[in-house]
Structure formats: C-alpha cells, structure tokens
Amino acid sequence: MTTTTKPVNQKAWFLILPVLVCVAFSAILPLMTVVNYSVQDIISPERRVFVGTEWFAKVMRDSDLHAALWRQLTYSFAVLAIEIPLGIALALSMPATGWKSSAVLVIVALSLLIPWNVVGTIWQIFCRTDIGLLGVALKGMGFDYNYTGNATHAWLTVLVMDVWHWTPLVALLGYAGLRSIPDAYYQAARIDGASKFAVFRYIQLPKMRGVLMIAVLLRFMDSFMIYTEPFVLTGGGPGNSTTFLSQYLTQKAVGQFDIGPAAAFSLIYFLIILLLCFVLYNWMQRVGTADKEVVR
Amino acid sequence: MARIDLDLAHSYKPNPKEDDDYALLPLKMSFRDGGAYALLGPSGCGKTTMLNIMSGLLVPSKGTVLFDGVDATHTTPQQRNIAQVFQFPVIYDTMTVAENLAFPLKNRKVPADQIKARVAQIAEMLEMSHQLDQRAAGLSADQKQKISLGRGLVRADVSAVLFDEPLTVIDPHLKWQLRRKLKQIHHELKLTLIYVTHDQVEALTFAEEVVVMTRGRAVQVGSAEALFERPAHTFVGHFIGSPGMNFLPVSQAGDSWQVARHPIPAPVGRTLPAGDLRLGVRPEYVTLAEAGGGGALPVVVKQVQDIGTYLMLTAAIDGCVIKARLPLEASAPNVGDTVWLRVVGEHTCFYKDEELVT
Numbered sequence: 001m002t003t004t005t006k007p008v009n010q011k012a013w014f015l016i017l018p019v020l021v022c023v024a025f026s027a028i029l030p031l032m033t034v035v036n037y038s039v040q041d042i043i044s045p046e047r048r049v050f051v052g053t054e055w056f057a058k059v060m061r062d063s064d065l066h067a068a069l070w071r072q073l074t075y076s077f078a079v080l081a082i083e084i085p086l087g088i089a090l091a092l093s094m095p096a097t098g099w100k101s102s103a104v105l106v107i108v109a110l111s112l113l114i115p116w117n118v119v120g121t122i123w124q125i126f127c128r129t130d131i132g133l134l135g136v137a138l139k140g141m142g143f144d145y146n147y148t149g150n151a152t153h154a155w156l157t158v159l160v161m162d163v164w165h166w167t168p169l170v171a172l173l174g175y176a177g178l179r180s181i182p183d184a185y186y187q188a189a190r191i192d193g194a195s196k197f198a199v200f201r202y203i204q205l206p207k208m209r210g211v212l213m214i215a216v217l218l219r220f221m222d223s224f225m226i227y228t229e230p231f232v233l234t235g236g237g238p239g240n241s242t243t244f245l246s247q248y249l250t251q252k253a254v255g256q257f258d259i260g261p262a263a264a265f266s267l268i269y270f271l272i273i274l275l276l277c278f279v280l281y282n283w284m285q286r287v288g289t290a291d292k293e294v295v296r
Numbered sequence: 297m298a299r300i301d302l303d304l305a306h307s308y309k310p311n312p313k314e315d316d317d318y319a320l321l322p323l324k325m326s327f328r329d330g331g332a333y334a335l336l337g338p339s340g341c342g343k344t345t346m347l348n349i350m351s352g353l354l355v356p357s358k359g360t361v362l363f364d365g366v367d368a369t370h371t372t373p374q375q376r377n378i379a380q381v382f383q384f385p386v387i388y389d390t391m392t393v394a395e396n397l398a399f400p401l402k403n404r405k406v407p408a409d410q411i412k413a414r415v416a417q418i419a420e421m422l423e424m425s426h427q428l429d430q431r432a433a434g435l436s437a438d439q440k441q442k443i444s445l446g447r448g449l450v451r452a453d454v455s456a457v458l459f460d461e462p463l464t465v466i467d468p469h470l471k472w473q474l475r476r477k478l479k480q481i482h483h484e485l486k487l488t489l490i491y492v493t494h495d496q497v498e499a500l501t502f503a504e505e506v507v508v509m510t511r512g513r514a515v516q517v518g519s520a521e522a523l524f525e526r527p528a529h530t531f532v533g534h535f536i537g538s539p540g541m542n543f544l545p546v547s548q549a550g551d552s553w554q555v556a557r558h559p560i561p562a563p564v565g566r567t568l569p570a571g572d573l574r575l576g577v578r579p580e581y582v583t584l585a586e587a588g589g590g591g592a593l594p595v596v597v598k599q600v601q602d603i604g605t606y607l608m609l610t611a612a613i614d615g616c617v618i619k620a621r622l623p624l625e626a627s628a629p630n631v632g633d634t635v636w637l638r639v640v641g642e643h644t645c646f647y648k649d650e651e652l653v654t
Contacts, residue, residue, distance in 0.1 A: 187353055188386040191373045192447060193403035202388040202399075 031270075037263035055264035065265065067240065068248040069272075072224060075159065075244060079223040080216060082163050087170025087215065092204070094175055105175070108168045120232025123161045127233075147234065151241035158230045158242050162223060170215045177208035213284045217277060224273055245269055298377075298455035298488065300327040304359025304369075306345055312357070319345045321512045322359070327456070327490060332482050334491045334503035338535070342512040343492045347458050350490065351378045363455060379448035380458040384465060385440035387432040394419070394428040397446045404451070418446045421481055438466045442474070449481060456488035463498065475502055496536050508532045524578070525643065530650045533576050539608075542582065542618045544639065546575040546646065555639065556614040560591045563640055569654070574647045579608070581643040582620035585636040592636040593618075597629045611635065 038056070041049045059065060090108070095101045114122070127147050129135035138145040147157040181203065189199045227246040230236065236243035236251075243251075249269065253262035305322040312318050320342045327333055327350075335343040348354035349361060352373040360369045368376050379400070388396050397415045406414075419425045422442050427435070432443055441462060448457045459478075463471045479502060482489050493499050499506045500520040508516045508523060508531070515529035516522075527533035533541030544556045548568040552559045555575060562568075585592035595611035595618055602608075607622040609629070620637055629635045646654045 182384065182386075184382040184384060184386050187380070188382060188444070188447075190353070191351065191378060191380045192400040193374050194399070195403065198403065202390060206389040 034263045034266050037259050038267055039260075041260050051260065055260045056268070059261050059265045059268065062261075064240070065248065068243055068245050071155075071241075071243070072245045075155075075226075076220055076223045078159055079162055079166075080219055082159070083167045083170050083219055084212065084216060086163065087167050088174050088205075088208070088212070090167065090171035091174030091178055091208075092200070094171070096179065105172070108171055111165050111168050112172075114165070116228035117232050119161065119165050120229040123157065123164075123229075124233050127157055149238055151238055154234045154238055154242050158233060161229055161233065162226065165229070166219060166222070170212075170219065173211040173215045174208055177211035178204060181207045209284075213281070216284065217280060220280060221273060221277060224276070298363045299329045299365075300350060300456060300488070301325070301362040301365070302327075302346070302350070302359075304349065304356040304361065306342075306349060306354070306356045306358070315512070318512045320349070320356070323514050325507070325514060325517070327488060330486050330488055332479070332489045332491070332502060332504045334493060334499035334506045335509060336493060336496060336499040336506050336535075337509035338494055341509040343494075343509050344460055345512075346509070347380070347460055347490065347492050350456070351380045351458050352376045353380075377451070377453065377455045378458060379451060379454045379456075380460065381441075381444050381448040381462045383461045385437060385444045387435075387440050387443050389431075389433040391432055392429050393424060393432050393435075393443060396432045396443050397428075397450050400447055400451055414450055414452065418450050421449075421484070422446050422477065438470045438474070441466060445474070445478070449485065449487065452485075454487060456490055459489065459491040459493075461493055462491075463493075463495075471498070478502060496538075500536075508535060510535070526645060526652065527576065528652045530574065530576065530647050533578075533645070533647075537578060537580075539579055539619050541576045541578050541645075542639070543647070544575045544577075544613070544616050544618065546573050547571070553640075555593060556616050558593050558613065560593070560640065563591070566654075568646060569648065571648060573653065575639065576645040576647055577639045577641070578643060579619040579621045581641055582618065583638045583641075584620075584622060584626060585638040587636050589636055589638070591640055592638045594634050595637050597631050597633045597635055599631065600628050602628075609635075611637070 039050060039052060041051045041054075043049065094104050094108070111119075126132045127135045127145075129139050129145060135145060135147075144150075145153055147153045185203050185207075186199065189203055194202070225246055226244055227250070230242045230244060231247060234242045236247050246269075249262055249265055252258045252265065302323065302325045304320070305318060306320040307318045309317050315321060335346060337343050345354065349356050352368070352371055352375070355370060360367055362368065363376055373380070388399060391399065394415055397418055398411045401411045401414065415428070416425070419428055422445065424439070424442060424446070427439070432440065435443070445459075445462060448454075448459070463474060466474060475498060478489070478491075481487075489502075491499070491502050493502075500523070503520075505517060505519060506523055507514050508529075510529075510531045516527065516532045518528075523532055523536045527536065527541065530541075530543060533543070546553055546555045546568070548554075548562070548570070549559065551562055553562050553568065587594075593613055595613040597609065597611050598617075599610040600607060601610075602624075606624060607626060607628060609620040609622055611618050611620070618637065618639070645652055
C-alpha cells in the first residue's frame, strides 16, 4: 500500500553490463553464428548463398538422422530406467553414519572423478576378449561376446559403461536426500507399524523427490549429449549401431564439412533437449506440487 | 490400555560412574491405566529419554519396564502397542488426511469399515472432517500436528499415547484450543496419555498428575495444587509458578527464628528441625505488613512492576531477593523505600538440603 515514489536511476543497467557481455560472448554470439550458418550454403570462405530453410527441410528428411534420434532416445530412456532405480537402491543400502559411510562415499564417488575419454579407454580394454577382464570372463562363460563386431553387444556395452560411470551420481544425490529426513519420521513410522516397504514408499521416496528430479534431469541431458565415451569405445560402430546424435552431428560438421545442415541440425538438437527437459521438469513438478494445489 | 511401571536407570555412556553420567537416575514410577500425566522439566532433564524408554524406541541401560505387570523392556513399540506424537509434525506427504489417519490401522490389518468409522470419529473430534480428502502436505503446521495427534489417537486398543512436546510449533492461540481438545479427547476415549513439556501451564492444565523432573531425577509427582502449595523440592518451587518460590535462609535461635539474619518471633506451634534451613514462600502468599509488625521483615524495594492485574514487587533483604504479588489497590511503594513483608504463614514451606522437611 505504500506509494513512495522511488527516484529514477538508470545506473543499474551498468551493473548488469558485465553479465550481458559474458553471456553474449559465451552463449548468444556462438548460437547466432550457428543460426547464421544454418540458413546459408557456404561454398568457400568467400562465397556463400542464402538458402532459407532448405537445410532444415533436408535434415528433417534425413533417414540416418532419424535412426540416430531413435537410437538416442532409446538409449537415454534405458539409461534413466536403469540408473535411477539402481541409484536409489544403492543410496538406501549405503551406511548412514560412522567411518563406513565416509569410506563408502569415497568409493562410490570414484567413477565420477574419471574423465570421460579415460572411462572409454578403461572399458575398451576391460571388454577386450583377449586381455580384458570382462571380455575374457564372458568368453570363458561361453558367451560369444564381441563388442566390436556385434551391434547389440556394442550398444549394451555402451549402456553398461554409462551405468557404471553415472549411477554413483544418482546414488550420491539420493543419499543426500535420505540423510535430510528427520529421525522423527522413522520413529513415527515404527510406531505406526509401517513395513519397510511402506517406509520407502511413503517417507523415503517422497522426501527424495527433489533430488531425484535433479538426478533425472542431469542424467537425461548428459546421456542425450553423450559423445566421448562411445567415441573412444566403439567409434560409433559397428555400422551405425552406437552412433548417437552428437556423434552424427560431429561427423557431419567436422568430418564432411557440411556446415549448413550441421548447423540446422544443431538448432533442432538444441530445441529437442530444451523441449524434453521442459516437459520432464514440469511433469515432475506437477507430481510434487499437486498436493498443494488441491488444498486451495 | 495398560498400566506402566518403570524401575530403571538410563545412561547414554557405556560405564556411568557419577550422577552426571546418567540421563535418567534410578527411579521407580507407575502410570495408572487411563490417566493423564505430564512430564515437566527444563530441556535436558531426561523427560524425552523417559518417554522414549516407555515407547520402546530406547532400551534402558538398567532395570525394567512393565506393561500390566509383564516385562516389556526389550519389546518394540509395535509389541507394546504404543502411540507417540513428536515435537514436529510427522505426516506422510503423499497421502490425504484420511489416509494419514488410517495408516496405523491399515498397517495392523484392521477391517476397512472399522478403519473408516474410527477415522471419521477422530476427524470429528479434531474438527478435521471437512478436510479428510485433502492432501496432507499442503496444510499448515498446526493442522499437520493435528494429523499427527490423530494418528496417535486413532488406535482404540493402544496401551498409551505419548506426546513429546507436541505443541511447540503451534501458535499460542491454537495451543489453547488443541490442549482443550486433548483434554476432552482424554475424557471421551479414556486412553492413557503421557505428555512431555517444559511449559508448566501446559503441564498443569493438561494433566491429572505432573511429574517434575530435573537432571535425570523425578523430584515430585503430584497434582497441580500439590506442586504449587507443597513443593517437595526447591527445584519444584523454583520451576512451578511465575515467578517461582522465594527462598530465604532460616534457623531456630531460642524462641525466635532468624530469617535472613532478621529475628522474628517463632509462630505458635511450629518448630523447626535443627540446622541450616531454607524458608520457601510463594510470591502470592507474601503480604505487606505495618512497619515493625510482628513476624514481618524489613526489605528494600528494588523494583515495582504493574502487571495489569497485580503489582509485582521485587525487594532485597540481606542479599536475598524476595518477590511479592500485591493487589493493585495497595499503595505502590517507591524504589529505595523500606517496606515490611510477612513471609511466614500456613503456606510457608521449609527445606533442608533442597528437600521439604515441614
């Protein structure tokens, strides 16, 4: 209700100027360059032709790209379907206090500290059927395992590698969520006679919702942009079986120098990620806040 | 429904040696079936420890807990059939109010129609009937706490309902309502209720019997009146009442008493045990007397506060502070004046080594 008139002061604009400059150089200008490329055919550095939406139309009809997109979607959802439940299970089974909890935390976090390309190399050696532990073991058990020749094996190997690499992140986030539940909840549940499953279903899972939402978003975005690990492990093969979107894009842009279509596709890729994250985020928010809206 | 007998001690340390190592010093206590009790004491006095031992969340390091005469020391809360309400509201976020209230019954496989009837009854008592289908997560803190209370009360066959400072998070004006509600529910359901609090008003209005605790010891068990009129321990005198009891040194010297080094004639028919005693008198029973009046003490006025319905006089005699509650009509003395106060009467208690002697 106060009607105090504030003095007009435009100096505040200067304060956000540094941020504007940073964002412009780090995000807006590069993105605009891509937009610029996507509507031109660059024949040589001196000759360029404006082509409008032609590249977009071409990219949309590209059947290789469709295949890569489906591969990517299946892969990302497989990653989520495995890593989230597995991460929760890990978080639940980690000790809560004492030196054991510190030790387990360090061990669990180890794989997160390894650079992507090293992870790829580790698994490349790990899975080799002549010297790799996993490859030799699978061979020894009578499986005809060969990730360099068999498309299914390659796809599964990349998936298992991602699970190995990133499930600990979900576990750590879930662990943090679990530790923030006050003891009174567990005591009340004991007194209410709740089973172990009921405690999980009605206390632990709802209380972990926030961190799990972050975990789902992080894992989705990361897996949707996966590049280095399959590049090192399989190089996208055999055939196209592990060529995910970002690798397809790199082939186009850097390998074939099709900068126009690559730029058009980058923009589409960007929009897909934005859209999916938006949908996921809103859906999970809805699940969480539905309770609050009902009351009003 | 059960009678609970405690004969135990508890220490959180493995090898307790001195009194300070104990969270609960050895004690014996009985809680009658269907009674309303309060455990009252300052923070850290052991009241929550005692409650958790009764509920079975904690096993005492020594001694036993009996439920209806049967040893229940090592049984779980479920086996004891205890309900407990905690300081902060515990609700199941994803459930509705009705589902929250039904949860303890559902876990015990009570038939659905019985659950429905009981939940409706409890909701009615808590005045939450119109909210049964709402999500519990969006409610205010006091409504959440009402759900917690309801979950405690919903089981008809419960041995006892334990409350661990349940109204801490509730607004003062709602505290009154909820406390009245609890008392009314106690009348209707005839459950054994044990209520932990550090708020004397809460304890005295809620409970039929109050257990006053300090430093791991239960110093007095009694009704509100007994705690007020005859505190068995100087701590009870201090802790109950606002302000607490006045204490002055007193000793017998021939025919007269030395109260704070001021001689007064000994009242007829009252003799004091030998030794250094302390005289305890509630500010409510301290009265103004004429200057030099028999049995009165000269005190120097330090402060006079108008509390609205009475005057609170703070005065000093021989280094001891004495407070008196005077009627508003009394002509207010000025700070620095000497006034005479009568402290010995039928309500005066005497203490030796902190314990009541006469």
